[in-house]
Amino acid sequence: MRTKISDTLALSKDSVYNLPIITVVGSCEMYIENYQSIVKYDKDLLKIRVQGGMVIIQGKNLDIEFFDSDEIAVKGCIEQVAWS
Amino acid sequence: MQNRNRAGMTYVITEVCGESKERFLNMCRHRDILFWDIHWKEDGFVACITRTDFFRLKDICHKTHMRVRIIRKVGVRFLFFRYRARISFVVGCLISFIIVYVCGLYIWDISIEGNTQYTAESLRKYLASEHITTGIPVRNIHCDEIESDLRNAYSHIIWVSVEIRGTRLIVHLKENESDHTQQKEEQGNLVAVHDGVVSSMVTRNGTPQVQVGDTVEQGQVLVSGVVTFHNDAGEEVGEQLVRADADVVLDTTMEYEKQLPHYYQKKGYFKQNIHSFIIQSGTKMVELRLPFSYKGKREEYVLWEQPKWIRLFRLPIQIGKKITKYYDYTEEEYTQEEAASILQRQFQQDLGDLYENGVQILENNVRIEEDVSCYRMKGTMHILMPGVQYAPIEEYDMPDEALTGKRDGESEHS
Structure with missing residues (x-):
């Protein structure tokens, strides 16, 4: 039903299915919108639960620049971004 | 993306320690407690949080067994709280600022520049009569009106400009100096200022009464201000009073004596x-001042x-x-050397004054002597000196038939 409505009205998937939007600025900044929770926060690893999976960020000196109910910003030397 | 303006914001930098930091952060997110600048640490993280959110962390800390410690407080509110004991200093600063601001609304100095003929005091008195005095509010001053008033009141002022600079009222003016420099022509003689012999004489105006080589006495008329006119037959036809003008050098001797007591x-x-x-x-x-009783x-x-920064204010x-x-x-008593030195110095000063007045010294016989009461520098000097001074003609009976001008004399002759 959702798929039909979104296809008919040409709505974006993120607003209909609450899918995450991931923005990466070079290898130093990363913004994830529509995230659900922080699963693991370590110096070199950050796991963030999103709708339908988990975003795994690997790097060095990872800091959370800010977070609120919709968005989280990660700063540091990002080496790898994986989806599981 | 979140636009966070931290300028002027009151926040605390906290250190959060414990095992379940992820749970702590997720609970904070659910309750809209926001952290920023989160830096990972071995047993937790360091992050910034607003003051109000910090007080909402107690329940979460209890549930997640995390410990929150304030590292630093940032913001004006904390600054005021930290220095609350020095509130009088802040109030003093505020009051002084208000005083300076209020004082800046008034004129505290009236300067007058460029005046030569009219004194600053007289101009200030005039301004005071126009209610322009120190202590007047700046808003009550109309520079154009003051300028026109000054021009109307003082005829010799040809240009005036009034400006307000800080708390000063400055009046720039220029005066007409042509009338000021005119000299009044008066009739008079030139008389000898000293006894002596006329050494040289150049007469520009008037009738010479002596010649070079004549011996004259002090007060004697050397050049008369009465000019007599003669016709072609050599007869006296008229007289005119003029201001005598001449350079007369007298050859004379001058007594010099200066005393210096022993003590x-x-x-x-x-x-x-x-x-x-x-x-x-x-x-x-x-x-x-400190009390000091010596009288x-x-x-x-x-x-x-007057500090530099206060020149305008x-x-x-x-x-x-x-x-x-x-x-x-x-x-104390002067020694002979001291006395000689002092008298010589005085003598040199006196000689300098004489040179400035155009006196030439031909021979100097001044010596230092000592007697019972004092040291004395005494002697005579043979000098050439400008020897005339102006003396007005006070009483002169002009003959009835005498004519007072050249033109009259000429008319009679014709």
Whole structure:
């Protein structure tokens, strides 16, 4: 039903299915919108639960620049971004 | 993306320690407690949080067994709280700022520049009569009106400009100097200032009464201001009074004598000077000094201090530093060398004055002598000196038939 409505009205998937939007600025900044929770926060690893999976960020000196109910910003030397 | 303006924000930098930091962060997110600048640490993280959110963390900390510690407080609110004991200092600063601001709304100094003929005092009196005095609000001053009033009141002022600079009212003016420099022509003679022999004589106006080589006495008329006109037959036809003008050099001797007593009162200053501060407002003056009871002779100097930054901003209060020097006199005796040195120095000064007045010294017989009461520098000098001075003709009976001008004389002759 959702798929039909979104296809008919040409709505974006993120607003209909609450899918995450991931923005990466070079290898130093990363913004994830529509995230659900922080699963693991370590110096070199950050796991963030999103709708339908988990975003795994690997790097060095990872800091959370800010977070609120919709968005989280990660700063540091990002080496790898994986989806599981 | 979140636009966070932290300028002027009150927040705390906290250190969060514990095992379940992820749970802590997720609970904070659910309750809209926001952290930023989260830096990972071995057993937790360091992050910034607002003051109000910090007080909402207690319940979460209890549930997640995390410990929160404040590292630093940032913001004006904390600054005021930290220095709450110095509130009087802040209030003092505020009051002084208000005082300076209020004082800046008034004129505290009236300066007059460019005046030569009219004194600053007279101009200030005139301005006072127009209600322009120190202490007047700046908004009540209309420079154009003051300029036109000054031009109308003083005929010799040809240009005037009034400006307000800080708390100063500055009046720039230019005066017409042509009338000022005109000299009034008066009739008169030239008389000898000293006894002597006329050495040289150049007459520009008037009738010479003596010749080169004549011996003259002090007060004798050398050039008369009465000019007589003659016709072609050599008959006297008229007279005119003029201002005599001539260069006359007299060959004369001048007596010179200067005395210096053996004993003199020597002024001895005390080693310690008394420094004090003076605050002056209008005609009232207050001196701030330590109590000092000595009532002897003293000299007082006041140095009015005017810092550079205050040049434009004059206040009704003036601060000065007063130095009081105490002294006493003791009787001392001059040695011969000291006396000779002092008398020689005085003599050289007197010679310098004579040279400045155009005197040439041909022979100098001045010597130093000592007698019972004093040292004496005495002698005569053979000099050439400009020997005339102007003397007005006070009473002169002009003959009835005498004509007072050349034209009249000419008319009679024709």
